[in-house]
Amino acid sequence: MSSFILLFVCLLIGMLLRRVPAFPAATPLALNQFVIYISLPALALLYIPEIELHRELLLPVAVAWICFGVSALLFGSLGRVYGWSRKLTGCLILMSGLSNTSFVGFPIIEALYGESGLKIAILVDQPGSFVALSTVGIAVAAAFSKGEASAKGIVKKIFTFPPLLSFFVALAMSLLGLHFPDALKDVFQRLGSTVTPLALVSVGMQLRVERHSKHWRFLFLGLAYQLVLAPAIIYGLYAGLFNARAEIVQVCVMEAAMSPMIAPSIVAATYGLKPRLANMMVGFGLPLSFITLVFWYWVVSGF
Secondary structure, eight states: OHHHHHHHHHHHHHHHHTTOTTSOTTHHHHHHHHIIIIIHHHHHHHHGGGOOOOGGGHHHHHHHHHHHHHHHHHHHHHHHHHTOOHHHHHHHHHHHHOBOTTTTHHHHHHHHHHHHHHHHHHHHIIIIIIHHIIIIIHHHHHHHHSSSOOHHHHHHHHHTOHHHHHHHHHHHHHHHTOOOOHHHHHHHHHHHTTHHHHHHHHHHHHOOOOTTOTTHHHHHHHHHIIIIIHHHHHHIIIIIISOOOHHHHHHHHHHHTSOBOHHHHHHHHHTTSOHHHHHHHHHHHHHHHHHHHHHHHHHHHTO
């Protein structure tokens, strides 16, 4: 319960700090940069070396990649048909394609399915959502930010993205069977735990409810895919086509149904991809997801 309270408290704090003159307009940018350069790399170094690599992890890992791929196809096609701006299309692909599989997902999955479910959720998040954001997510952000981007420029942005560099280090350690000492793990855990409060305070400082905003219909489209269509796709594939065991189906569908991932909103803001829409998706997606998650829990409980 404390995890959910933290989410809303941090959003509220951000909205209140926006009215405090002592906090400059550039505060969200500074918070975002700390998350990208410090907090996210710390999470990779904390979790990835501890993951045991085996075949069964492929289905949980694939969740984020499938959801992001379908998001790119769907919103990329809609953008071309309706003549959306590249920044709008990029924002919808980025924000709708990745779920909050860790800071919202972990406490929910642990509460519903225990430690065994949490282990599956970590696979959905770290080699799944986390790496997808660090690679194809950055590629989309770079390609849609300022018109056509060169392949060389996109590759450079991907391989200079701090979380991805730390992931490569952590993955090498996992393959070699190396582990950090407990003291360093504690440091990484403390640094990684700053992602949620800092990112949500940043979102709150930029979140504005504008009744006549042109973003409302795009917010609806993005959240409809994120909270309804994406988990339906995962359920159809994993329960039907792949015939996965019940626990994997349940955890993967629930993780796919989580609210939009917080980190992509930071990436969207960094690359100028409709940051207001990105923040609206995080701010409104959180409470709405608690309603849709009840529905998906009912669906997968019968599997």
